Amino acid sequence: MKTGQCEKLVKKDQQYLTEAARAPYYPLGVRTAKGSIVTDLDGNDFIDLLGSAAVMNVGHNHPRVVRAIKQQAEVLIQYTTAYMYHEPLGDFAEVITQLTPIAGDKKVIFGFSGSDATDGAIKLVRSYTRREKIIAFEGSYHGTTYGALTLTGIGDGMKKNIGPMLPGVHHFEYPNCYRCPYGDHPDTCSLPCLRAMEEALKTWLDPQTVAGVFLEPIEGDAGILKPPKKWMRRLEELLRPHGIVLVVDEVQTGLGRTGKWFGSDHFEVQPDLFIYGKSLGAGMPLSAVVGRREIFEGLRTLGHAFTNGSNPVVMAAAMENIAVIKEENLVERSRIQGEYFKKELLKLKNDFEFIGDVRGDGLSIGVDLVMDRETRTPNGTAAKKIAYRAWEKQLILTFFAGNVLRIQPPLNIERSLVDQALSIMEKTFREFSRDEIPDEVLKISKGW
Ligand SMILES: Cc1ncc(COP(=O)(O)O)c(C=O)c1O
Known part of the structure; x- marks a missing residue:
């Protein structure tokens, strides 16, 4: 993935803009967006599971x-x-x-x-x-x-x-x-x-x-x-x-x-x-x-x-x-897509001990990451590393509450994109479980 233009933008941004206005996850500079796909300044396409923070219910730039x-x-x-x-x-x-x-x-x-x-x-x-x-x-x-x-x-x-x-x-x-x-x-x-x-x-x-x-x-x-x-x-x-x-x-x-x-x-x-x-x-x-x-x-x-x-x-x-x-029946589509997404995430929960809980309704789903299922201690490191690695795999995945992965894409996201997103999440979870995501990303991924 090319990142040159995005990195340049982040440098400029850091010079002029205040931290009080954001909690960054990774250096993604958005140039265009359509439906559930976001394209960055370097021409990379991302599947958008954030929807501009639950804003783009009808998808980006609906005609x-x-x-x-x-x-x-x-x-x-x-x-x-x-x-x-x-x-x-x-x-x-x-x-x-x-x-x-x-x-x-x-x-x-x-x-x-x-x-x-x-x-x-x-x-x-x-x-x-x-x-x-x-x-x-x-x-x-x-x-x-x-x-x-x-x-x-x-x-x-x-x-x-x-x-x-x-x-x-x-x-x-x-x-x-x-x-x-x-x-x-x-x-x-x-x-x-x-x-x-x-x-x-x-x-x-x-x-x-x-x-x-x-x-x-x-x-x-x-x-x-x-x-x-x-x-x-x-x-x-x-x-x-x-x-x-x-x-x-x-x-x-x-x-x-x-x-x-x-x-x-x-x-x-x-x-x-x-x-x-x-x-x-x-x-x-x-x-x-x-x-x-x-x-x-x-x-x-x-x-x-x-x-x-x-x-x-x-x-x-x-x-x-x-x-x-x-x-476009988006309320019903949100319910149905959400059920599917949640069902598939619950399958992943069987494979990964650090997934403590998958909860939510419609396309507002949280994946609660824990140190262990017994104590349910929040695992913020997992959230940061997973969000960052997902971005490297061209999936916009963030977290809130420090340790809960946030899934709030456009309500009309295509099923094929949901499947691709799930597949990226699975690969990312596997890499995290094998300790393949370096600690350096913790310095970049701040989130909230
Ligand atoms: C539940 C809720 N209320 C209020 C707000 C504040 O909205 P805004 O950031 O548009 O001022 C938010 C924003 O995240 C929110 O999630």
Whole structure:
């Protein structure tokens, strides 16, 4: 594999760009991308199991999305909707509110990223309830603007030296059934992971002061952690009677990623607010908060407005994105492809002791690498070496939570590419098990 141009780019990048904006895995400079194939500056093709971090649900540069962007750019690139109106905004506002599974009248507010949408949702729940406190969870990732970063319950030092964070935010335990600290099994446990919250609500955290609870229905960056259904049910029972707004962060789980339209569809739960980002604009910067109309009534004029927000070109891409997901049956395809991928990975688990767990729904799968299956100690070295060697074999494979391989390709990835990806993974696993991947790669592969 040639790497000269990519290496040159990385050098330039290191000179001008800050580490705070990335956690690199390997020196891949992307020049073009189509469907599930990415081509680098040196002309090498890669199968993309990352999908630009669960963004490209419809695949890279889907022709319908490209056409919509071009057509809209020809007629209007931007006019600020802080003061005026345009059709692409009105049209997409209708589509995304109708798609969101909340009964009755709904409203939407748009932004650019999952982070700013999370901040918007914090403003909404506070202004609606006239309460200040927020409940969030350990292991969650909500983004890096101040509000979102405050809610985030993961990351090594992300909050260091930049405090104070937002006041009034309390983090509680999120279920981690593979590494249950209580040694319980989800089928039989009595939800000891909720005890601290139950106790808090009885003692030091007056539920009447809590505006909202924010959660990822399935925690992504924590390594694909899915709570038991009964945990979600009990959480609602605990919070609902006090008028606490239930906010689901669907930035990573939304729009078919987990084999259902929304991550929260895996549970019997009725959220009040949905946060969207990542895949919403098919790669164009777009986020949204959608929820019951009355929740939007407390936030005053320009309380969450952006001059370049609600951009018509972005809206045109988003319209086409939703149409493609529906017309190409991508939610169902995600479920079916995901089942196949998981089944094949479970076969590999039989061969490799360092694979502790394979979990996930649809095309959002985590392969949890361990030192040994007894202690389940995370094996970060394995994740780094395997990701790096996979890149050398022209597969974009990354990890999160330090040791969980991340499989989130476009939802329309071809079966033949899935098979090729699996074959590369198998070869890579074998080389790792024979200690054939040098320690030097640990200096390059940082990841997160
Ligand atoms: C669940 C979740 N919420 C929010 C965010 C933040 O989104 P963004 O990076 O677009 O600000 C992310 C990004 O990874 C995410 O995975």
